[in-house]
Amino acid sequence: MKRKVGRREFIGTAAAGALLSSVSAAPETADANRPNEREVRLEFLRPKEIEEAQAECPTVFQPLGTIEWHGVHNVVGVDAVKAHALCVRAAKRGGGLVAPPLYGGVGGMDEPHTFVMEPENDVFSVLLRPWLEQLCREMARDGFRAIIILTGHYGAAQQIVVRETAVRMSRALAIPVLGTPECTLAMDVGYIGDHAAWGETSLMMHLYPDTVDLSRLGDPPHKGVGGRDPKTTASAEDGRLIAETIVSRLAVLARKMPTWDYKTLDRFIESEATLVANQLSAPRGKGAIWTAWRNIGSAMRDYGKQLAEERFEEIKASVEKL
Numbered sequence: 001m002k003r004k005v006g007r008r009e010f011i012g013t014a015a016a017g018a019l020l021s022s023v024s025a026a027p028e029t030a031d032a033n034r035p036n037e038r039e040v041r042l043e044f045l046r047p048k049e050i051e052e053a054q055a056e057c058p059t060v061f062q063p064l065g066t067i068e069w070h071g072v073h074n075v076v077g078v079d080a081v082k083a084h085a086l087c088v089r090a091a092k093r094g095g096g097l098v099a100p101p102l103y104g105g106v107g108g109m110d111e112p113h114t115f116v117m118e119p120e121n122d123v124f125s126v127l128l129r130p131w132l133e134q135l136c137r138e139m140a141r142d143g144f145r146a147i148i149i150l151t152g153h154y155g156a157a158q159q160i161v162v163r164e165t166a167v168r169m170s171r172a173l174a175i176p177v178l179g180t181p182e183c184t185l186a187m188d189v190g191y192i193g194d195h196a197a198w199g200e201t202s203l204m205m206h207l208y209p210d211t212v213d214l215s216r217l218g219d220p221p222h223k224g225v226g227g228r229d230p231k232t233t234a235s236a237e238d239g240r241l242i243a244e245t246i247v248s249r250l251a252v253l254a255r256k257m258p259t260w261d262y263k264t265l266d267r268f269i270e271s272e273a274t275l276v277a278n279q280l281s282a283p284r285g286k287g288a289i290w291t292a293w294r295n296i297g298s299a300m301r302d303y304g305k306q307l308a309e310e311r312f313e314e315i316k317a318s319v320e321k322l
């Protein structure tokens with residue numbers, strides 16, 4: 001089955017069904033906080049539990065999002081809520097702890113109930129960038145040896161600021177820091193990223209079914225929704241596939257990143273630096289900040305898989321096709 005997902009200026013296509021068979025069907029429920037499971041939310045842990053978790057796997061997740069209109073059918077916290085839920089599942093499966101989600105970032109729709117902390121296309125972030133830098137420094141000072149910043153809010157500038165900061169902090173702290181939107185990890189199942197459309201709505205239908213009410217949607221076009229019509233395409237089953245794809249890769253990364261030697265770290269930094277440099281400089285003379293995303297769904301469809309398998313040179317080569 002071919003899927004086509006559009007988000008504002010960037011459009012990509014990918015075959016969704018192809019991975020259905022290769023993604024394991026691990027049981028997931030809507031409640032990420034089931035009893036008798038290891039508590040991975042940092043804010044709910046005492047010192048001894050943090051130290052035990054760090055000894056077992058010194059990775060920390062930092063979910064990012066904001067308060068933003070996500071259509072009349074979704075809650076306004078979608079971006080941080082979904083990123084946090086994905087990180088919690090990945091930590092439970094692969095190891096590590098999850099810091100509380102940060103609400104606030106670069107950009108946001110010109111719609112009600114949206115907190116725009118920095119302008120949409122502002123790559124010169126003066127709020128998010130230093131906040132992330134200090135978070136990374138404190139996480140490293142506290143003993144974590146790998147950091148995964150997962151942003152559920154992913155305007156072009158937000159993505160650039162997050163990834164560029166992660167690359168720089170990887171170099172400065174000499175530990176791997178990955179900064180990526182969640183959609184980039186699941187492009188091979190057709191989730192190129194959208195806004196409150198098929199992808200995000202399906203994810204929420206799987207992660208927090210009670211928060212989605214498709215009956216509130218009238219006929220398209222839907223106000224402040226970008227991508228395939230969620231009313232006719234979104235489903236909890238698609239959300240499960242997307243979530244499972246992302247969580248399985250994050251779990252592997254959480255487990256492996258703290259064990260990388262400097263050679264592996266340098267290979268990782270090189271590929272991530274190449275990607276973000278391309279995204280930052282691609283608009284030259286064209287003015288459109290989304291220039292590097294026009295064909296990301298095809299050029300970099302295997303990014304998530306390649307990252308989890310440490311095939312960094314392949315990622316770097318695919319950036320040339322953007």
Ligand SMILES: [Zn+2]
Pocket residue numbers: 070078079152153154194195196200
């Ligand atoms: Zn969103």
